[in-house]
Amino acid sequence: MKKRILRTAAVLLFSVLLAVSAFLSPLLGSVNRTAGGTGTTAGVQTKTQTENLETGGMADMADKTAEENAKPGEQADTAGKSETAPAENAPEDSTYGVGDGAENTNQSLRVTVLGDSIAKGYSGDKSVHIECYGNLAAEQIASQNRCSYVVENYAKNGLDSTGMNEKILTKEEVAESLQDADVIFITVGSNDLLNECKRVVQEILNTDTKFKSADEALKVLQDAVGENPFLVLRIINALANWDYHSFEVQWRQIMDTVLSLRKEDAQIIVTDIYNPVANIELPSTMNQVVEGIIGNMNQIMEDHAGEYDYSVAPLSESDVCEHVQSDGLHPDQTGQRIIAELVTKEYEQVQQEAGKEE
8 A cells, every 4th residue: 555655656746847847948948048059149139139220229129138137136227328329319310330340349439420411321212222421431430440330310401501500400419419429420511502503593594493403403504505505604603603601601600519519539520512513514614613612612611620620521532423323413322432431531540640649
């Protein structure tokens, strides 16, 4: 009788052990994979972070990770802005990445981009994505410094210098981005010229037509000049009398604001203006006037570089004009790479000079 009871008890105990083992096995396997397979786990997290970034969820994921990793009795510090992610109120065009050979991903190179459609990376073909020069340059600089990077891009299609002062630099999130930035890229001025061209065409042709773009206005102008060549003289005279002082006032206001907000060691790099109508067939005399206007605008930028402590990337001396989209105005991907190389070169030169002074 005792033996039968012992056998029954043994069978029951064995069954209980099997059940417990089956229950614990998945948990133990998960712990082992986490401890012994760190590379796999890290790879999955990196992919998840990238996917969250693309959907705007990078900051939320960083907060959740901090909370999960917090030790008992400790509270995760998620109130501050992550050094390796865009701010919660950053624009949709914000980008996060890691430079080649990055060793320090805890501290990021923070880049703020201000400007027009060139800085935004405008693509006339919605099926073609064009990476803006700010992202390309940030990746190059981050690779040199072996760190991660964050780009907050506040560029806006069609923006001129007045719009920069009234619509962009008045925003609180832009001010915060400038205060945190290590590098600031600024591209503006082309639309000041193009808007003046549209205004002059409307005035000369005596039309109330609201041209959607300078390209549209210039094509209408071409047709009108074909019918009446003497219109060219009136247009040249109107453009030649453009008030550069107004652009200079707006430019200095931009730089006053940026300089008042930037960190002491932040580097400001502006791009000068290349001829946005170089690929549009215009009378040679009119082209000369446009080139003269661009030269004067670029000189204004150069004249104030020392006063506001910024560098000028010379787009006007590059071959960006040869790498534009079908509209003849906006840089294609090769054009954006050229601009990225120019601003990166300016960054490197300033860094080298600073190193010599030390």
